[in-house]
Amino acid sequence: MAVQAVIFDIGNVLIEWQPERHYDRVIGEARRREMFAAVDLHAMNDRVDQGENFLAMVQECAAAYPAFHDEIMLWHDDWLHMASPAIPQSVTLLRNLRRRGVAVFALSNFGVETFEIALPEYPFLGEFDRSYISGHMGITKPDPQIYAQVEADCGLSPESLLFADDRVDNIKAAAKRGWQTHLFDGPEGWADRLVQEGLLSKEDAGL
Missing domain, CATH: 3.40.50.1000 (HAD superfamily/HAD-like)
Structure with missing residues (x-):
């Protein structure tokens, strides 16, 4: 047809859309690999894609993983750098x-x-x-x-x-x-x- x-x-x-690439630039590949192994950031983002509030989801995830709090918050603060x-x-x-x-x-x-x-x-x-x-x-x-x-x-x-x-x-x-x-x-x-x-x-x- x-x-x-x-x-x-x-x-x-x-x-x-390459979040890992941006994190490698900002925090280094080793730290990024450690974080992504510990935290399912893509699952967090799936919830955003399903309609949940962007900032609230990132803050919730950051609070749940205090060892990576500042890095996780970059998902919100640096989002345009990841989507580029x-x-x-x-x-x-x-x-x-x-x-x-x-x-x-x-x-x-x-x-x-x-x-x-x-x-x-x-x-x-x-x-x-x-x-x-x-x-x-x-x-x-x-x-x-x-x-x-x-x-x-x-x-x-x-x-x-x-x-x-x-x-x-x-x-x-x-x-x-x-x-x-x-x-x-x-x-x-x-x-x-x-x-x-x-x-x-x-x-x-x-x-």
Whole structure:
């Protein structure tokens, strides 16, 4: 079926999301490894993505692990440094799809407050035709219900949706619902897929 909407994940598709890399720069790799072995910071962040308050979650985690209190608080205080930089070619693909009249949606595991922090830094996050942000939805990928909510809201058939995400589990869950999918491992492959689908010219895709 012809693609009627292209759906972008955000983290590691449009914006690099590498908390470990930032911690390595700030506190050193050895200390970062020690902390991440002791504290499940990604589980904490999952709660933020499910809609819980960003600052409250980080403060709760920091209080539970006083040996790493100051380092854990950096998850809040340095968040923009962890969610950076933008991936320019992916942003160009987003904008050129919209310029060509293709509907473009976001579907991302993202907190309510963190998305508000990101918007001024990354204006393209406000350029989607529809944005499905897990913190607002109260559910995260790869739960099948988040894909069902997207389908119900946009009114398009699953087979007409083309979804790019960097995580295999998220892609598999979408494919089970009948979505067309692309496992993102860099903007060049994504650009090539969009050209193959007839959604962009090679020039517009930067190929």
